Amino acid sequence: MIIVAKNEAAAQVIVQKLDQHDPIHPVFIHQNRVALAGIKNISEADQQVIADQVEEIIENHHSAIKSSRAFHPEDTIIKTKHSVIGGKNFVLMAGPDSIESPEHVLEMGQDVKAAGATILRGGAFKPRTSPYSYQGNGEEGLKAHRAAADALEMDMVTEILDTRDVDLVDQYTDIFQVGTRNMQNFALLKALGQKRKPVLLKRGMSATIDDLLNAAEYIAAGGNDQIMLMERGIRTFDSKYTRNTFDVGAIPVLQKLTHYPIIADTSHAAGHSEFVTPLAQAAVAAGAQGLMTEIHNDPSHAFVDGAQALTPAQYQVLATTVRKIHEVIA
Amino acid sequence: MIIVAKNEAAAQVIVQKLDQHDPIHPVFIHQNRVALAGIKNISEADQQVIADQVEEIIENHHSAIKSSRAFHPEDTIIKTKHSVIGGKNFVLMAGPDSIESPEHVLEMGQDVKAAGATILRGGAFKPRTSPYSYQGNGEEGLKAHRAAADALEMDMVTEILDTRDVDLVDQYTDIFQVGTRNMQNFALLKALGQKRKPVLLKRGMSATIDDLLNAAEYIAAGGNDQIMLMERGIRTFDSKYTRNTFDVGAIPVLQKLTHYPIIADTSHAAGHSEFVTPLAQAAVAAGAQGLMTEIHNDPSHAFVDGAQALTPAQYQVLATTVRKIHEVIA
Amino acid sequence: MIIVAKNEAAAQVIVQKLDQHDPIHPVFIHQNRVALAGIKNISEADQQVIADQVEEIIENHHSAIKSSRAFHPEDTIIKTKHSVIGGKNFVLMAGPDSIESPEHVLEMGQDVKAAGATILRGGAFKPRTSPYSYQGNGEEGLKAHRAAADALEMDMVTEILDTRDVDLVDQYTDIFQVGTRNMQNFALLKALGQKRKPVLLKRGMSATIDDLLNAAEYIAAGGNDQIMLMERGIRTFDSKYTRNTFDVGAIPVLQKLTHYPIIADTSHAAGHSEFVTPLAQAAVAAGAQGLMTEIHNDPSHAFVDGAQALTPAQYQVLATTVRKIHEVIA
């Protein structure tokens, strides 16, 4: 239930009168709006107590209440040291799939920065389908990644796989990334909800739009409102020519439902470099506020997922084209 | 098996020597290329007979051999009276879901022509999930549709549901449309393969890319090479906010595999008018060579699928935006 | 809307008073129940006219009204010359995928009859993904199939692909089969609705339960109530080890919603002979009232789909086991 108060002061009054410190049913406030999480209606006594402050009651809203436009109508804008994400802004995130060496991540960073990217991606902890695939180089990778980002004056985003690593990763990164396989790792989401640092949450392979919003809500419920949602392709009956089915429709749907920035990862959706750019063009044309792209200077020797990596030159073309498309639809 | 001959004359020689008039394994010729459908290799005797004419043998090609780029490398361009479809061209098809009256289809046609559409869509035979839903007005609708198209100097495209109606519909339409539920109605595809008029083939709800190409091949095998393929959304696990999942990746994938024009129907993918335009933008940004869109001046009273219909004003905006996007990626 | 009348005579009175001969909103009667197809509520005037005859009004029913339990609570029992299908009965249908020769279908028929099958399956018109695959031997196959069924005193079931073939196939078969790719070939369903001969309707690859019931309703709406529904596997994200995902849950779900017999085809679901029998066991344990199975004495040389064919000896084992399971759950 969302109560639209007459003004911000009235909202404060309502919160004071209603808050019951119940972990399952917390009360949130945003400007003149008060959200009663998990509550469908309040007692008549409570209604009377707050009646003078209320302008409107919204009962029909998404269960991910903090994440909903009904509670937070305007776009969330996330400001990192080198980037402004959300709203009318457009952001490019790119880099290698995994951190291979300090030199390599630096070189890749130079290339993507030259193309206009402000956020340097790279994985130190890699979620691999098989235990016998390369698992990432851990803290060593985090250090190299941080050093490259600092040297290039870029933001760093990297994936976290384990609640036990939250503090470690926190020492290095600017943005936490939660991968598709952990979208409903609720322990991890809760842990990140305790941080005050942006989280990039990737949609699960078979997560519905509602699942994604509810997963984001686990982070938001803990008090961390700096959330970005990422469409990266879903599992469907056809995966012969692309690794996943890029659900481009999720972009406008999410933008209607939630205020968080919506980013697209077309590298994992495509799975083959030749389709990464057309999908990126589509994502931006549909309204994506940012793109994440994997690049590699020597894709056939990449440690992980070389088939879907663009070369720096290909990425330069992508970046130029998508900026033009973003201008058309702005 | 595809035999690339040294030149067109050599291809003719090869065909004469190899053709065996076998309905299951026909032989096709395109410029200097000879396709042996359903044949993996030929006898050593045959190889020797044609050896002098051969430049290259392609064994690894799509089973939809006439539809493949390996057989027909350059884009197919389809020319109707008022439109040029395929290649670098971009075409707009629009109109009401169903033909409601002569006046209505004419009015809708005026609106979409004003926005730049050259092909007027409309359904006289409607494939409805329930027998108790409006089934279309049949030949009466065809007549009204034809009259409107003629008056406006537009091409007419309409759906055909029954092999018994092929000749009837042929009397009126410029382009046959095969709907998603009939994509593997092989009897219908074979019947249309006997015509020499363009066919717009919509992808089935759970048709793989390979299924779609093989369905097109049923038409091509009969000798009708004027085929357009249409992505219109597929069935996935999530259909709460959009009617189908628009598989935007199918567009570049199909363009790699086949030479036919690829058209997008984002009305049926979206299912809700508010998402039709962002999906259309995405489709064009991904390389679609045309768009089909449903419009209605009074969506809430449309006979069929009003929820997904754009108003004429909304369509005008869509048309303007997608043309700009098409220019960016051209 | 379904009106439960006080008795059968009262139902007749209601029908006389309400029937308006509207093809989109026909009125059906079953014992003391009257179905108003596609109608949500009737005028107050009409309500008053029939008030004395009415025991109960059911507004919340499936749109496939004739197919619903709300209209027809008891199981439909279909009696053919050699089989009783539906209710507590259990029926075995088996035979080769395609009719290869008069001798072959007769031999296969002998084998499946020995195992307890009473319905001989076989395809003369084959819906193949590629036009360059064997398409069946047409009327010649129908004749051989009919002759074998007659010689063995079995019923014949065969697939029909084209509305133009309805009368031809009708001359030979006891049961029409509509395949998965034609489940929403509404022209074909309407044509079969005009016959008075059982129809076996296979679920489409991505047809929902509701789609299947509505497709059946196309047949029922024409007056043909002898319908069997068949679960044969659906398309999902995983088709590496089985050709389709056998949706065993569809069996009890359908039995709750509809009165038609529910049959399972585990050959097409499995796609590999080793999984046909465990799936058949599962289908019967879940309540399937019949099984269709493909057999071949020499699977590796079958004209079509040899990989999923059981040998006669394997089929004998299957038949014995499933009958025991049927007894356990009876």
Add this chain to the structure above:
Amino acid sequence: MIIVAKNEAAAQVIVQKLDQHDPIHPVFIHQNRVALAGIKNISEADQQVIADQVEEIIENHHSAIKSSRAFHPEDTIIKTKHSVIGGKNFVLMAGPDSIESPEHVLEMGQDVKAAGATILRGGAFKPRTSPYSYQGNGEEGLKAHRAAADALEMDMVTEILDTRDVDLVDQYTDIFQVGTRNMQNFALLKALGQKRKPVLLKRGMSATIDDLLNAAEYIAAGGNDQIMLMERGIRTFDSKYTRNTFDVGAIPVLQKLTHYPIIADTSHAAGHSEFVTPLAQAAVAAGAQGLMTEIHNDPSHAFVDGAQALTPAQYQVLATTVRKIHEVIA
């Protein structure tokens, strides 16, 4: 690569000569079989060194090498204090969805034990889609669950959500359960691989068979070979009448590929109590070696998932029927 040695002693010799202590490419031994994980072939020098010990080299095996039948042909049998799981044995696991109180879990345990269950299920940490749904009562629940299991001489199985809770849960439970949303929480799988206690691994909602086997391999790679795999329904295009699509075919497929016991959870697949029993019958008929079922004495007041809970009386019927089916197919 799997090397089948001439005998167990020969296998030991091979291991000594080849083991290179590489965490990504470990060497495993089972009787006379040696598995080289992640290795496709070995050097000619190595081949010569071991040539005398080798009977056969298997190169074509599943990437989940320890989990594969090629490495471990015979069924894994897991023995807990009160249960024998795997092979020809059949085991019943049941209990409430969540631990509601010490009295309640004890009462539910008595009921399921009376029906033949030897393993008492119950959740203390609940993975809920929304943060505002009941999240379980944590250690308090574990204590009550343990006490009930001890009092009833049953085994305890409970879900673990967080790597930080592994030691805590380990103090109480007999079997760790990894839920569908954590199937690819690789940090958790690795942590459980360090334990020597059975793990029940549920298939992810859109996990392929290969994904599931590779997830199990994460546990096995750590040295914990006591693994059970659970089919619990997958996400498909149709979820109107059942919560998930129970993939009954996964049971025989998994039994072909792996030696681990295969258990079915038909409560989460069905989502509605009326379909839990037919699906359980199907699962057992397809060869499932055990069933997990949720029960509640007052489903409409269950803390979690009451809609899918059987009453104790319904569970008694289920247990009796499935045992009869298990006998038929034994």
